[in-house]
Amino acid sequence: MKLALAALALAFAVSGTALAQDTNSSEALPPREMSWSFDGVFGTYDQATLQRGFQVYKEVCSACHSLDLVAFHDLAAPGGPGFSEAQAKVIAAGYKIPSAPNDKGEVFDANGNRLTRSGILADHFPPPFPNEEAARTANGGALPPDLSLIVKAREGGADYVYSIVTGFGHKPPPGFQVQDGKYYNPYFAGRNISMPPPLMQGSVTFSDGTPATVDNEAKAIVTFLAWTSEPNLDERHQMGLEVMAFLLLFAGLLFLSYRAIWKDQH
Amino acid sequence: MAGHSTYVPRTAFSRWLDERLPIIRMMNDSFTTFPTPRNLNFWYTFGGILTFMLVVQIVTGIVLAMHYVPNAGLAFNSVEGRIMREVNYGWLIRYIHSNGASMFFLAVYIHMFRGLYYGSYKAPREVIWILGVFIYLLMMATAFFGYVLPWGQMSFWGATVITSLFSAIDQVVPHLGTAITQWLWGGFAVDDATLNRFFSLHYLLPFVITGVVGLHVWALHVPGNNNPLGIDVKGPQDTLPFHPYYTVKDAFYLALFVIFFAAFVFYAPNFFGNPDNYTQANPLVTPTDIVPEWYLLPFYAMLRSIPQKLIGVLVLVASLVTLLFIPWLDTSKVRSCRFRPMMKQLFWLFAADCVLLGYCGAQTVDAVRFGIPLLWLARIGTAYYLAFFWVLMPLVGWLERPKKVPDSIAKPVTGNKSAAGVKA
Numbered sequence: 128m129k130l131a132l133a134a135l136a137l138a139f140a141v142s143g144t145a146l147a148q149d150t151n152s153s154e155a156l157p158p159r160e161m162s163w164s165f166d167g168v169f170g171t172y173d174q175a176t177l178q179r180g181f182q183v184y185k186e187v188c189s190a191c192h193s194l195d196l197v198a199f200h201d202l203a204a205p206g207g208p209g210f211s212e213a214q215a216k217v218i219a220a221g222y223k224i225p226s227a228p229n230d231k232g233e234v235f236d237a238n239g240n241r242l243t244r245s246g247i248l249a250d251h252f253p254p255p256f257p258n259e260e261a262a263r264t265a266n267g268g269a270l271p272p273d274l275s276l277i278v279k280a281r282e283g284g285a286d287y288v289y290s291i292v293t294g295f296g297h298k299p300p301p302g303f304q305v306q307d308g309k310y311y312n313p314y315f316a317g318r319n320i321s322m323p324p325p326l327m328q329g330s331v332t333f334s335d336g337t338p339a340t341v342d343n344e345a346k347a348i349v350t351f352l353a354w355t356s357e358p359n360l361d362e363r364h365q366m367g368l369e370v371m372a373f374l375l376l377f378a379g380l381l382f383l384s385y386r387a388i389w390k391d392q393h
Numbered sequence: 394m395a396g397h398s399t400y401v402p403r404t405a406f407s408r409w410l411d412e413r414l415p416i417i418r419m420m421n422d423s424f425t426t427f428p429t430p431r432n433l434n435f436w437y438t439f440g441g442i443l444t445f446m447l448v449v450q451i452v453t454g455i456v457l458a459m460h461y462v463p464n465a466g467l468a469f470n471s472v473e474g475r476i477m478r479e480v481n482y483g484w485l486i487r488y489i490h491s492n493g494a495s496m497f498f499l500a501v502y503i504h505m506f507r508g509l510y511y512g513s514y515k516a517p518r519e520v521i522w523i524l525g526v527f528i529y530l531l532m533m534a535t536a537f538f539g540y541v542l543p544w545g546q547m548s549f550w551g552a553t554v555i556t557s558l559f560s561a562i563d564q565v566v567p568h569l570g571t572a573i574t575q576w577l578w579g580g581f582a583v584d585d586a587t588l589n590r591f592f593s594l595h596y597l598l599p600f601v602i603t604g605v606v607g608l609h610v611w612a613l614h615v616p617g618n619n620n621p622l623g624i625d626v627k628g629p630q631d632t633l634p635f636h637p638y639y640t641v642k643d644a645f646y647l648a649l650f651v652i653f654f655a656a657f658v659f660y661a662p663n664f665f666g667n668p669d670n671y672t673q674a675n676p677l678v679t680p681t682d683i684v685p686e687w688y689l690l691p692f693y694a695m696l697r698s699i700p701q702k703l704i705g706v707l708v709l710v711a712s713l714v715t716l717l718f719i720p721w722l723d724t725s726k727v728r729s730c731r732f733r734p735m736m737k738q739l740f741w742l743f744a745a746d747c748v749l750l751g752y753c754g755a756q757t758v759d760a761v762r763f764g765i766p767l768l769w770l771a772r773i774g775t776a777y778y779l780a781f782f783w784v785l786m787p788l789v790g791w792l793e794r795p796k797k798v799p800d801s802i803a804k805p806v807t808g809n810k811s812a813a814g815v816k817a
Contacts, residue, residue, distance in 0.1 A: 168660055196474045272672075276473060279663060280671035316681070356671075359477075359484045366485070367659025374655060378648035385645045388637050392431060 153303070156313045158286035159293075161346075165285075165353055168368075171361045172354050177208035179333050180351025183344050186331050188274065191266060191322075193254035196275035197355050200248040206361035207354060212248070219246035222253055267308045269321030278349070278356040289349045290314035293341060295324035398422045423614055428632035429639050430620035432802050436507040437618070439500050441643035442650050446497040447606065451599050453490040454539075457483075461542065463592035465585035468544035469673040488662040494536050495665040496654045498688035501529060509719075510740055512728030513619040519720035524609040526716045531602045533689065538595035540686060544588060545670030550683045552583045552591070558696075561703040582676060623728025624798055631802035682757055690754030691747050695778065697758055698771035708775060715782045722782050724790030732796040735789050743781045750774040 164173040181202065184194065199219035202210045210218065223243035228234050234242055246253070254273075256262035263270050272280075281287045294314040305311045309319040326344045337343055354360070400418040402408040407417055460480050462471035476483035505525070508514055514522035541552045556577050562570030579586030617626060626632055633639070657664055665687060669680045685693050695712055699705035715722075730737040753771040760767045 196470070196478065201478070276671040280668050282668050284668075363484065363488075363659055363662070367655065370655050370659060371652065374648060374652045378645065378652060381641065381645040381648050385641045388641050392633060392638065 153318050155316045155318065156290075158283040158290040158314060161286050161289050163285050163350065163353070165350070165360055168364065170364060172206065172350060174209040175335060175337075176347050176350040177354055178210070179331075179335065179337060179343075179347035180349070180354075181208050182331050182333065183326075183348040184274070184351055187325055187344075188348065189252070189255060191255055191262070191271040193256075193271075193273045194252040194275050194355060195254065195273050196251070197358075198249060198251045199246060201355075201358060203248075204358065207358060208351070215248055219248055219250060222246035222250070224250050224253055267321060271322070274352055274355065276356045278353045280356075285349050285353050287314070288352060289345055291320070291322075292325055292348065293345045399426055423610075423635075424640075425634065425636045427614065427635040428617065428626070428629065429635045430618050430626055430631060430802055431633045431638075432620050432622060433618060433639065433642075434621050435646060436503065436510075437620075438643045438646035439504040439507065442500045442647050443497070443504060444606070445647055445651075446493060446500055447599070447602065450490060450493050450497060451603070453486050453493065454596070454599065456486050457490055458596060461592075463542070463589050465544065465588050465674070468542065468588060472543045473671070485658070488658045492654065492657045492662060492665060494539065495657070495686070495688065496650075497532065498536070500650070501532060502688070505529065506744060508619075509743075510730045511619055511621055512623050512723065512725075512730070514720045515623075515723060515728050516720070517616045518613075518619060521609060521612045522720055523717055524605055524612055526713075528602055528605050528609060529716070530713060531598055531605065535595060535598040535602065536686065536688070538591040538598070541588065541591045542595060543670060544674045546672045546674055546678070546680050547667045547670040547683070549583060549674030549676065550680055551685055552587065554683055555685075556583065556587075558706050558709075561706040564703040584676075619728060620802060621729060621731060622799055622802060623731070624802060627801045627803075684755060687751065687755070690752075691750035691774075691778075692754075694750040694754030694771040695775045697754070698768060698775050708779075712775075712778060715779065719782060719786070722786045724787045725793065725795065726790075727795040727798060729798075732798050733789075733793055734796065735793040739781060739785050739789060743777070746774050746777045746781070750778065 164170060164176065184192075199215050199222075200212075202208055202218060203212045203215040222245070224246045226234070226242045226244040229242060236242055256265060259270060278284050278288055283290070291312060291314050294312045295310060297311060297313055299305055299311045299318070303311070303318070306319045309321055310323055311318060312320040312322075326341045326348075328341060329339045330341075330344055331339055333339055333343075333347075337347075357363075398418060398421075400411075400421040402411045402417065410416070411418055457476060460471065460476050460483065462468055462475075472487070476487050478484075480486075508522060508525070537551075537555060541548045556574055559573045559577065560570040562573060564570070575581060577587070578584065579590060617632075620626075667684060684690075692709055692712060696705045696709045699708055725733060725736065727733055730740050750771060753767045753774065756762075756767050758768060762770075
């Protein structure tokens with residue numbers, strides 16, 4: 128038993144030291160540790176932050192990044208940004224969705240443009256590029272990843288995405304070669320990232336008066352992307368409390384039964 | 394135990410049924426009046442917990458299969474887009490199922506180590522142990538197939554790595570291994586055909602497991618439970634009826650286990666997962682590190698510690714097949730490690746070895762900690778794993794002087810508490 132515990136302790140100690148890394152290489156820095164409203168057992172998404180984050184996605188990120196798994200009706204769903212259904216409808220109507228063949232069977236107009244219709248609640252966010260090749264061509268050969276699950280799809284989660292979008296402007300260490308058409312970002316694997324700095328002071332104008340600093344914009348977009356990655360977090364945390372309360376009570380009753388039944392047998 | 398039936402049908406219907414299909418009698422004898430050693434401790438509650446987990450996995454799995462689409466182009470979105478977002482409580486069912494797999498393995502490992510510690514594999518319980526090993530192997534296959542289904546990056550590349558192990562046979566019979574691998578894939582790479590057959594097998598195997606579990610319990614109910622003292626039941630004073638004594642004890646510890654399980658489902662549902670699996674499978678992009686699920690890591694470490702592929706695969710197979718021979722590798726007359734001072738030390742060293750191997754399996758092959766290449770630690774760990782069973786187990790049985798074993802279960806349990814101790 129002692130041996131096993133010692134081995135376990137050793138294993139943890141060893142994994143701890145792995146975090147200390149050489150910062151002078153092309154290896155990525157560990158993400159900056161931030162605190163998020165959705166952290167912890169009682170964590171929930173902050174609605175105002177989600178709405179600001181949606182604005183950042185719409186006005187900045189969506190130029191290159193798709194959000195395939197998110198539907199417009201999600202914007203009005205419980206635990207989300209809290210838009211009303213009417214607001215979500217207006218947002219959806221602002222997007223052009225490739226339409227089904229018209230009654231003549233055409234999907235292109237006389238000029239060869241794809242026929243479109245306005246978006247409805249059931250539609251998903253349309254991608255900025257029609258296909259991967261088009262996306263790569265427009266981005267110097269790099270493919271901007273879909274953002275629907277990005278926070279769950281990266282080691283470090285929200286902290287990592289925050290570190291990436293705010294991780295520009297650092298001076299590369301002497302001798303570090305920033306590749307042509309790329310940007311230095313110490314939090315990115317290899318530190319050469321194809322994405323240009325996405326957020327500037329005043330990239331958006333928040334309608335709620337929140338100052339549009341890079342930090343505020345980053346916190347908003349990361350919260351929004353955490354929500355797109357895990358839209359049921361609020362409900363999950365809430366249900367967890369109820370389930371735990373029930374299970375603790377139930378286990379307590381079982382313990383009393385256990386003690387009562389075994390009373391004479393120990 | 395066989396032939397202890399005390400069931401008396403009380404109604405006309407149950408009398409009528411008892412003469413035609415004595416199923417109530419069987420249930421009564423097996424799960425109500427079944428004489429169970431009175432000294433079973435906490436570690437014996439995992440059999441019940443495992444039964445519960447099997448049911449949880451099957452029930453959640455059947456619901457998931459109603460919404461899942463086994464198609465390489467649609468699978469990822471059917472999980473991440475549909476089940477996780479659109480199906481009512483789909484996220485809950487999926488998180489229960491994915492974390493349930495980890496809980497299932499956690500419970501089975503505790504169950505196996507318990508059997509190892511108390512010598513539950515020794516005569517007359519060899520068949521129970523061997524059936525258990527088959528359940529474990531079936532569980533690994535099922536978990537592997539299941540992990541492929543969401544069709545994320547780690548699903549795809551994990552499937553590629555594991556199925557490619559068969560190509561090691563090429564080194565013995567040229568082209569045979571490749572032929573087998575392609576036959577398994579249903580093509581020249583892991584693709585739609587592979588996903589479809591894995592889905593089919595993932596649905597099939599749990600029912601095979603259920604069948605073998607039935608045999609496992611049947612075999613258990615012939616000699617009855619082993620116990621922490623590892624001595625035979627001498628008479629009714631040594632036993633208690635399974636119900637209510639062990640139903641209530643199992644239920645209490647099951648509730649604690651479910652609390653532990655729920656903590657992951659509701660508060661850390663991706664704790665056991667790999668972020669790469671939230672990116673759709675892409676045959677053109679290999680993840681930097683391909684890591685299996687935690688419960689397979691010790692075996693992965695053994696596989697990687699051998700530089701020669703075929704030998705690596707053979708060691709992997711040997712590490713599993715070895716488990717089948719344990720009943721005959723252990724030469725000791727005493728079952729429980731409580732009375733085996735040498736074996737007890739080696740047992741805990743073995744448990745620590747499995748943790749070490751698991752740790753090594755989770756790191757990159759070239760990782761170095763405290764100036765020690767983990768590859769070498771994994772090699773030492775592999776050597777100890779095999780030596781523990783094939784060298785130490787037979788040897789220690791002869792060399793060791795076991796402590797004196799109590800005369801009966803009833804005496805130390807009810808008579809003198811400190812002599813037997815309630816704890817191991």
